[in-house]
Amino acid sequence: MKIKTRLLKYFCSIILLGFTTIIKSQTLTVGGTNWTVPIAPITEAGNNYSGTYESAANQILLAASVPLLLGNAKVSVHYEPNPAWHNSLLLAAKRTGNGTTLCVLCTITGGTTYLPFTQTAVELFRIQAVLALASYSNIPIQIQLSGVSVTTPVASYNSRIVFTISGL
Amino acid sequence: MNYFKILILAVCLFSSSLFSQTTGNRTVGITLPVVTLMDIEPAGNITMNFTAPTDAGRPLIAPASNTSKWINYTSAIASGGTTRRITASVNQVIPGVNIRLQASTASGGAGVFGTPNATVTLSTTAQTIISGIGGAFTGNGSNNGHRITITLSANTYASLSARTNTPVVITYTITE
Numbered sequence: 001m002k003i004k005t006r007l008l009k010y011f012c013s014i015i016l017l018g019f020t021t022i023i024k025s026q027t028l029t030v031g032g033t034n035w036t037v038p039i040a041p042i043t044e045a046g047n048n049y050s051g052t053y054e055s056a057a058n059q060i061l062l063a064a065s066v067p068l069l070l071g072n073a074k075v076s077v078h079y080e081p082n083p084a085w086h087n088s089l090l091l092a093a094k095r096t097g098n099g100t101t102l103c104v105l106c107t108i109t110g111g112t113t114y115l116p117f118t119q120t121a122v123e124l125f126r127i128q129a130v131l132a133l134a135s136y137s138n139i140p141i142q143i144q145l146s147g148v149s150v151t152t153p154v155a156s157y158n159s160r161i162v163f164t165i166s167g168l
Numbered sequence: 169m170n171y172f173k174i175l176i177l178a179v180c181l182f183s184s185s186l187f188s189q190t191t192g193n194r195t196v197g198i199t200l201p202v203v204t205l206m207d208i209e210p211a212g213n214i215t216m217n218f219t220a221p222t223d224a225g226r227p228l229i230a231p232a233s234n235t236s237k238w239i240n241y242t243s244a245i246a247s248g249g250t251t252r253r254i255t256a257s258v259n260q261v262i263p264g265v266n267i268r269l270q271a272s273t274a275s276g277g278a279g280v281f282g283t284p285n286a287t288v289t290l291s292t293t294a295q296t297i298i299s300g301i302g303g304a305f306t307g308n309g310s311n312n313g314h315r316i317t318i319t320l321s322a323n324t325y326a327s328l329s330a331r332t333n334t335p336v337v338i339t340y341t342i343t344e
Contacts, residue, residue: 030192037198045205046240046277046308060194082195091196143196151279151303153247154200160193 026073028165031138032060037145049148057096058140064165065135066106066127072168073129075111076121079159088152091161092116092144095125099139105130114144121164203244206254206342208237208316209309213335216320228328233319239271239298240313241342242305243279250344252301254282255294259337264327267336268319271297276312279304284314294341301342 035055042049066073077093079085092114099108111125124141127134143161214236219229243252256269267290274281280302288295298314306313318338322328 026190028190028192030194032194034195034197037196039198039200041201042203042205042242044308045207045242046209046306046312047242048277048305055196062192079196080193089198145196145198148198148200149278149303150200150203150242150244150305152200152244153303154202154244154249155246156197156199158195158197160195162191162193164191 026066026165026167027064028075028163029063030060030163031063032058032141035059035143037148039148042150048150051148052144052146053148054145055143057142058138059143060093060141060161060163061137062099062139062141062163063135063137064127064139065133066129066165068129068131068133071129072126073165074123074126074168076164076166077115077117077124077161078119078121078164079117079161080119082158082160084155085157085159086152086155088147088149089145089157090116090147091118091159092146093124093161094142094144095139096142097138097140099136101134101136103129103132103134106132106134106136108136108139121162124163126168200244202246203242204252204342205243206239206241206340208340209240209312210236210238214318216318218320218322227325228322230319230321233317235315235317236310237316237318238310238313239316239340240306240308241282241301243301243342244303251280251299252282252342252344253296253299254301255341255343256288256290256297257292257294257339257341258290259292259339261291262331262334262336263329264322264324266319266321266323267338268321269297269338270317270319271314272317274304274306274314276307277305281306282314287319290338294339297340 095111216231270287271284282298282301
């Protein structure tokens with residue numbers, strides 16, 4: 001009888017640990033390439049830069065997974081000066097596609113129009129897992145930079161665009 | 169069963185990682201270069217003629233001031249960098265004639281525009297007509313930037329001589 005109890009505990013342990021492994025936390029992988037904004041030189045006195053620049057539609061590729069038990073997750077975006085940025089340079093991001101997933105019922109919503117972001121994270125889009133692990137890959141993100149002007153001091157500016165996935 | 173309870177607790181704690189966050193990043197970079205551009209709009213020469221008096225004893229009649237030209241510029245400087253100025257000079261001075269120039273305050277565009285100096289009498293030595301230009305653009309073409317007023321007047325009659333088609337080239341330079 002004692003042996004049977006121990007076997008049952010052992011069996012339950014395996015099941016629980018296995019289940020825990022399956023329901024691992026949401027993950028986010030950021031791929032694609034860094035964006036160096038191409039600035040065409042000004043050739044006519046009196047003119048300013050065009051002001052607004054867009055990256056390739058798939059400049060950044062996100063891979064995100066949301067466990068079934070979590071249900072919903074959001075992907076947020078913000079920037080971090082690296083090392084210097086100027087407040088007049090305005091960043092925005094949008095999702096230009098859904099990426100690919102094997103989960104038929106899972107959904108990805110929001111973020112299909114440019115969303116301005118600052119150093120405070122804002123929600124870009126959501127992923128909902130339905131009856132399965134919601135795993136999306138190659139979610140394309142396009143970046144927009146506006147506010148480029150000769151009135152901004154001459155310098156090189158760089159920022160990290162940080163994406164974060166978290167539960168709702 | 170204590171072992172089983174501890175195991176469940178461990179599983180619950182481990183599962184709390186469900187609410188952890190995962191992040192990643194890509195960078196965006198932009199380089200804004202130094203820009204120093206200036207031109208005069210619209211293109212083309214201007215003609216200013218004195219008119220002879222019709223009554224003996226009266227002075228020459230000076231031409232009306234010309235206000236058809238505009239200075240356009242685009243300037244980008246580093247933070248705390250030296251501001252720019254615009255100078256003007258002529259290739260020759262006509263004896264007995266003053267050529268005066270006055271720039272107006274800027275219109276159009278945005279940024280730190282230059283401040284017009286007082287009216288200057290042009291000579292072959294460059295003189296500052298606008299100073300303190302920071303990061304700015306005036307807009308392109310007429311009615312953008314600083315309107316220029318050019319005035320001709322006779323100064324020393326003893327130096328005057330009759331002449332026709334005397335071209336005087338005004339050179340504008342933007343510099344630090």
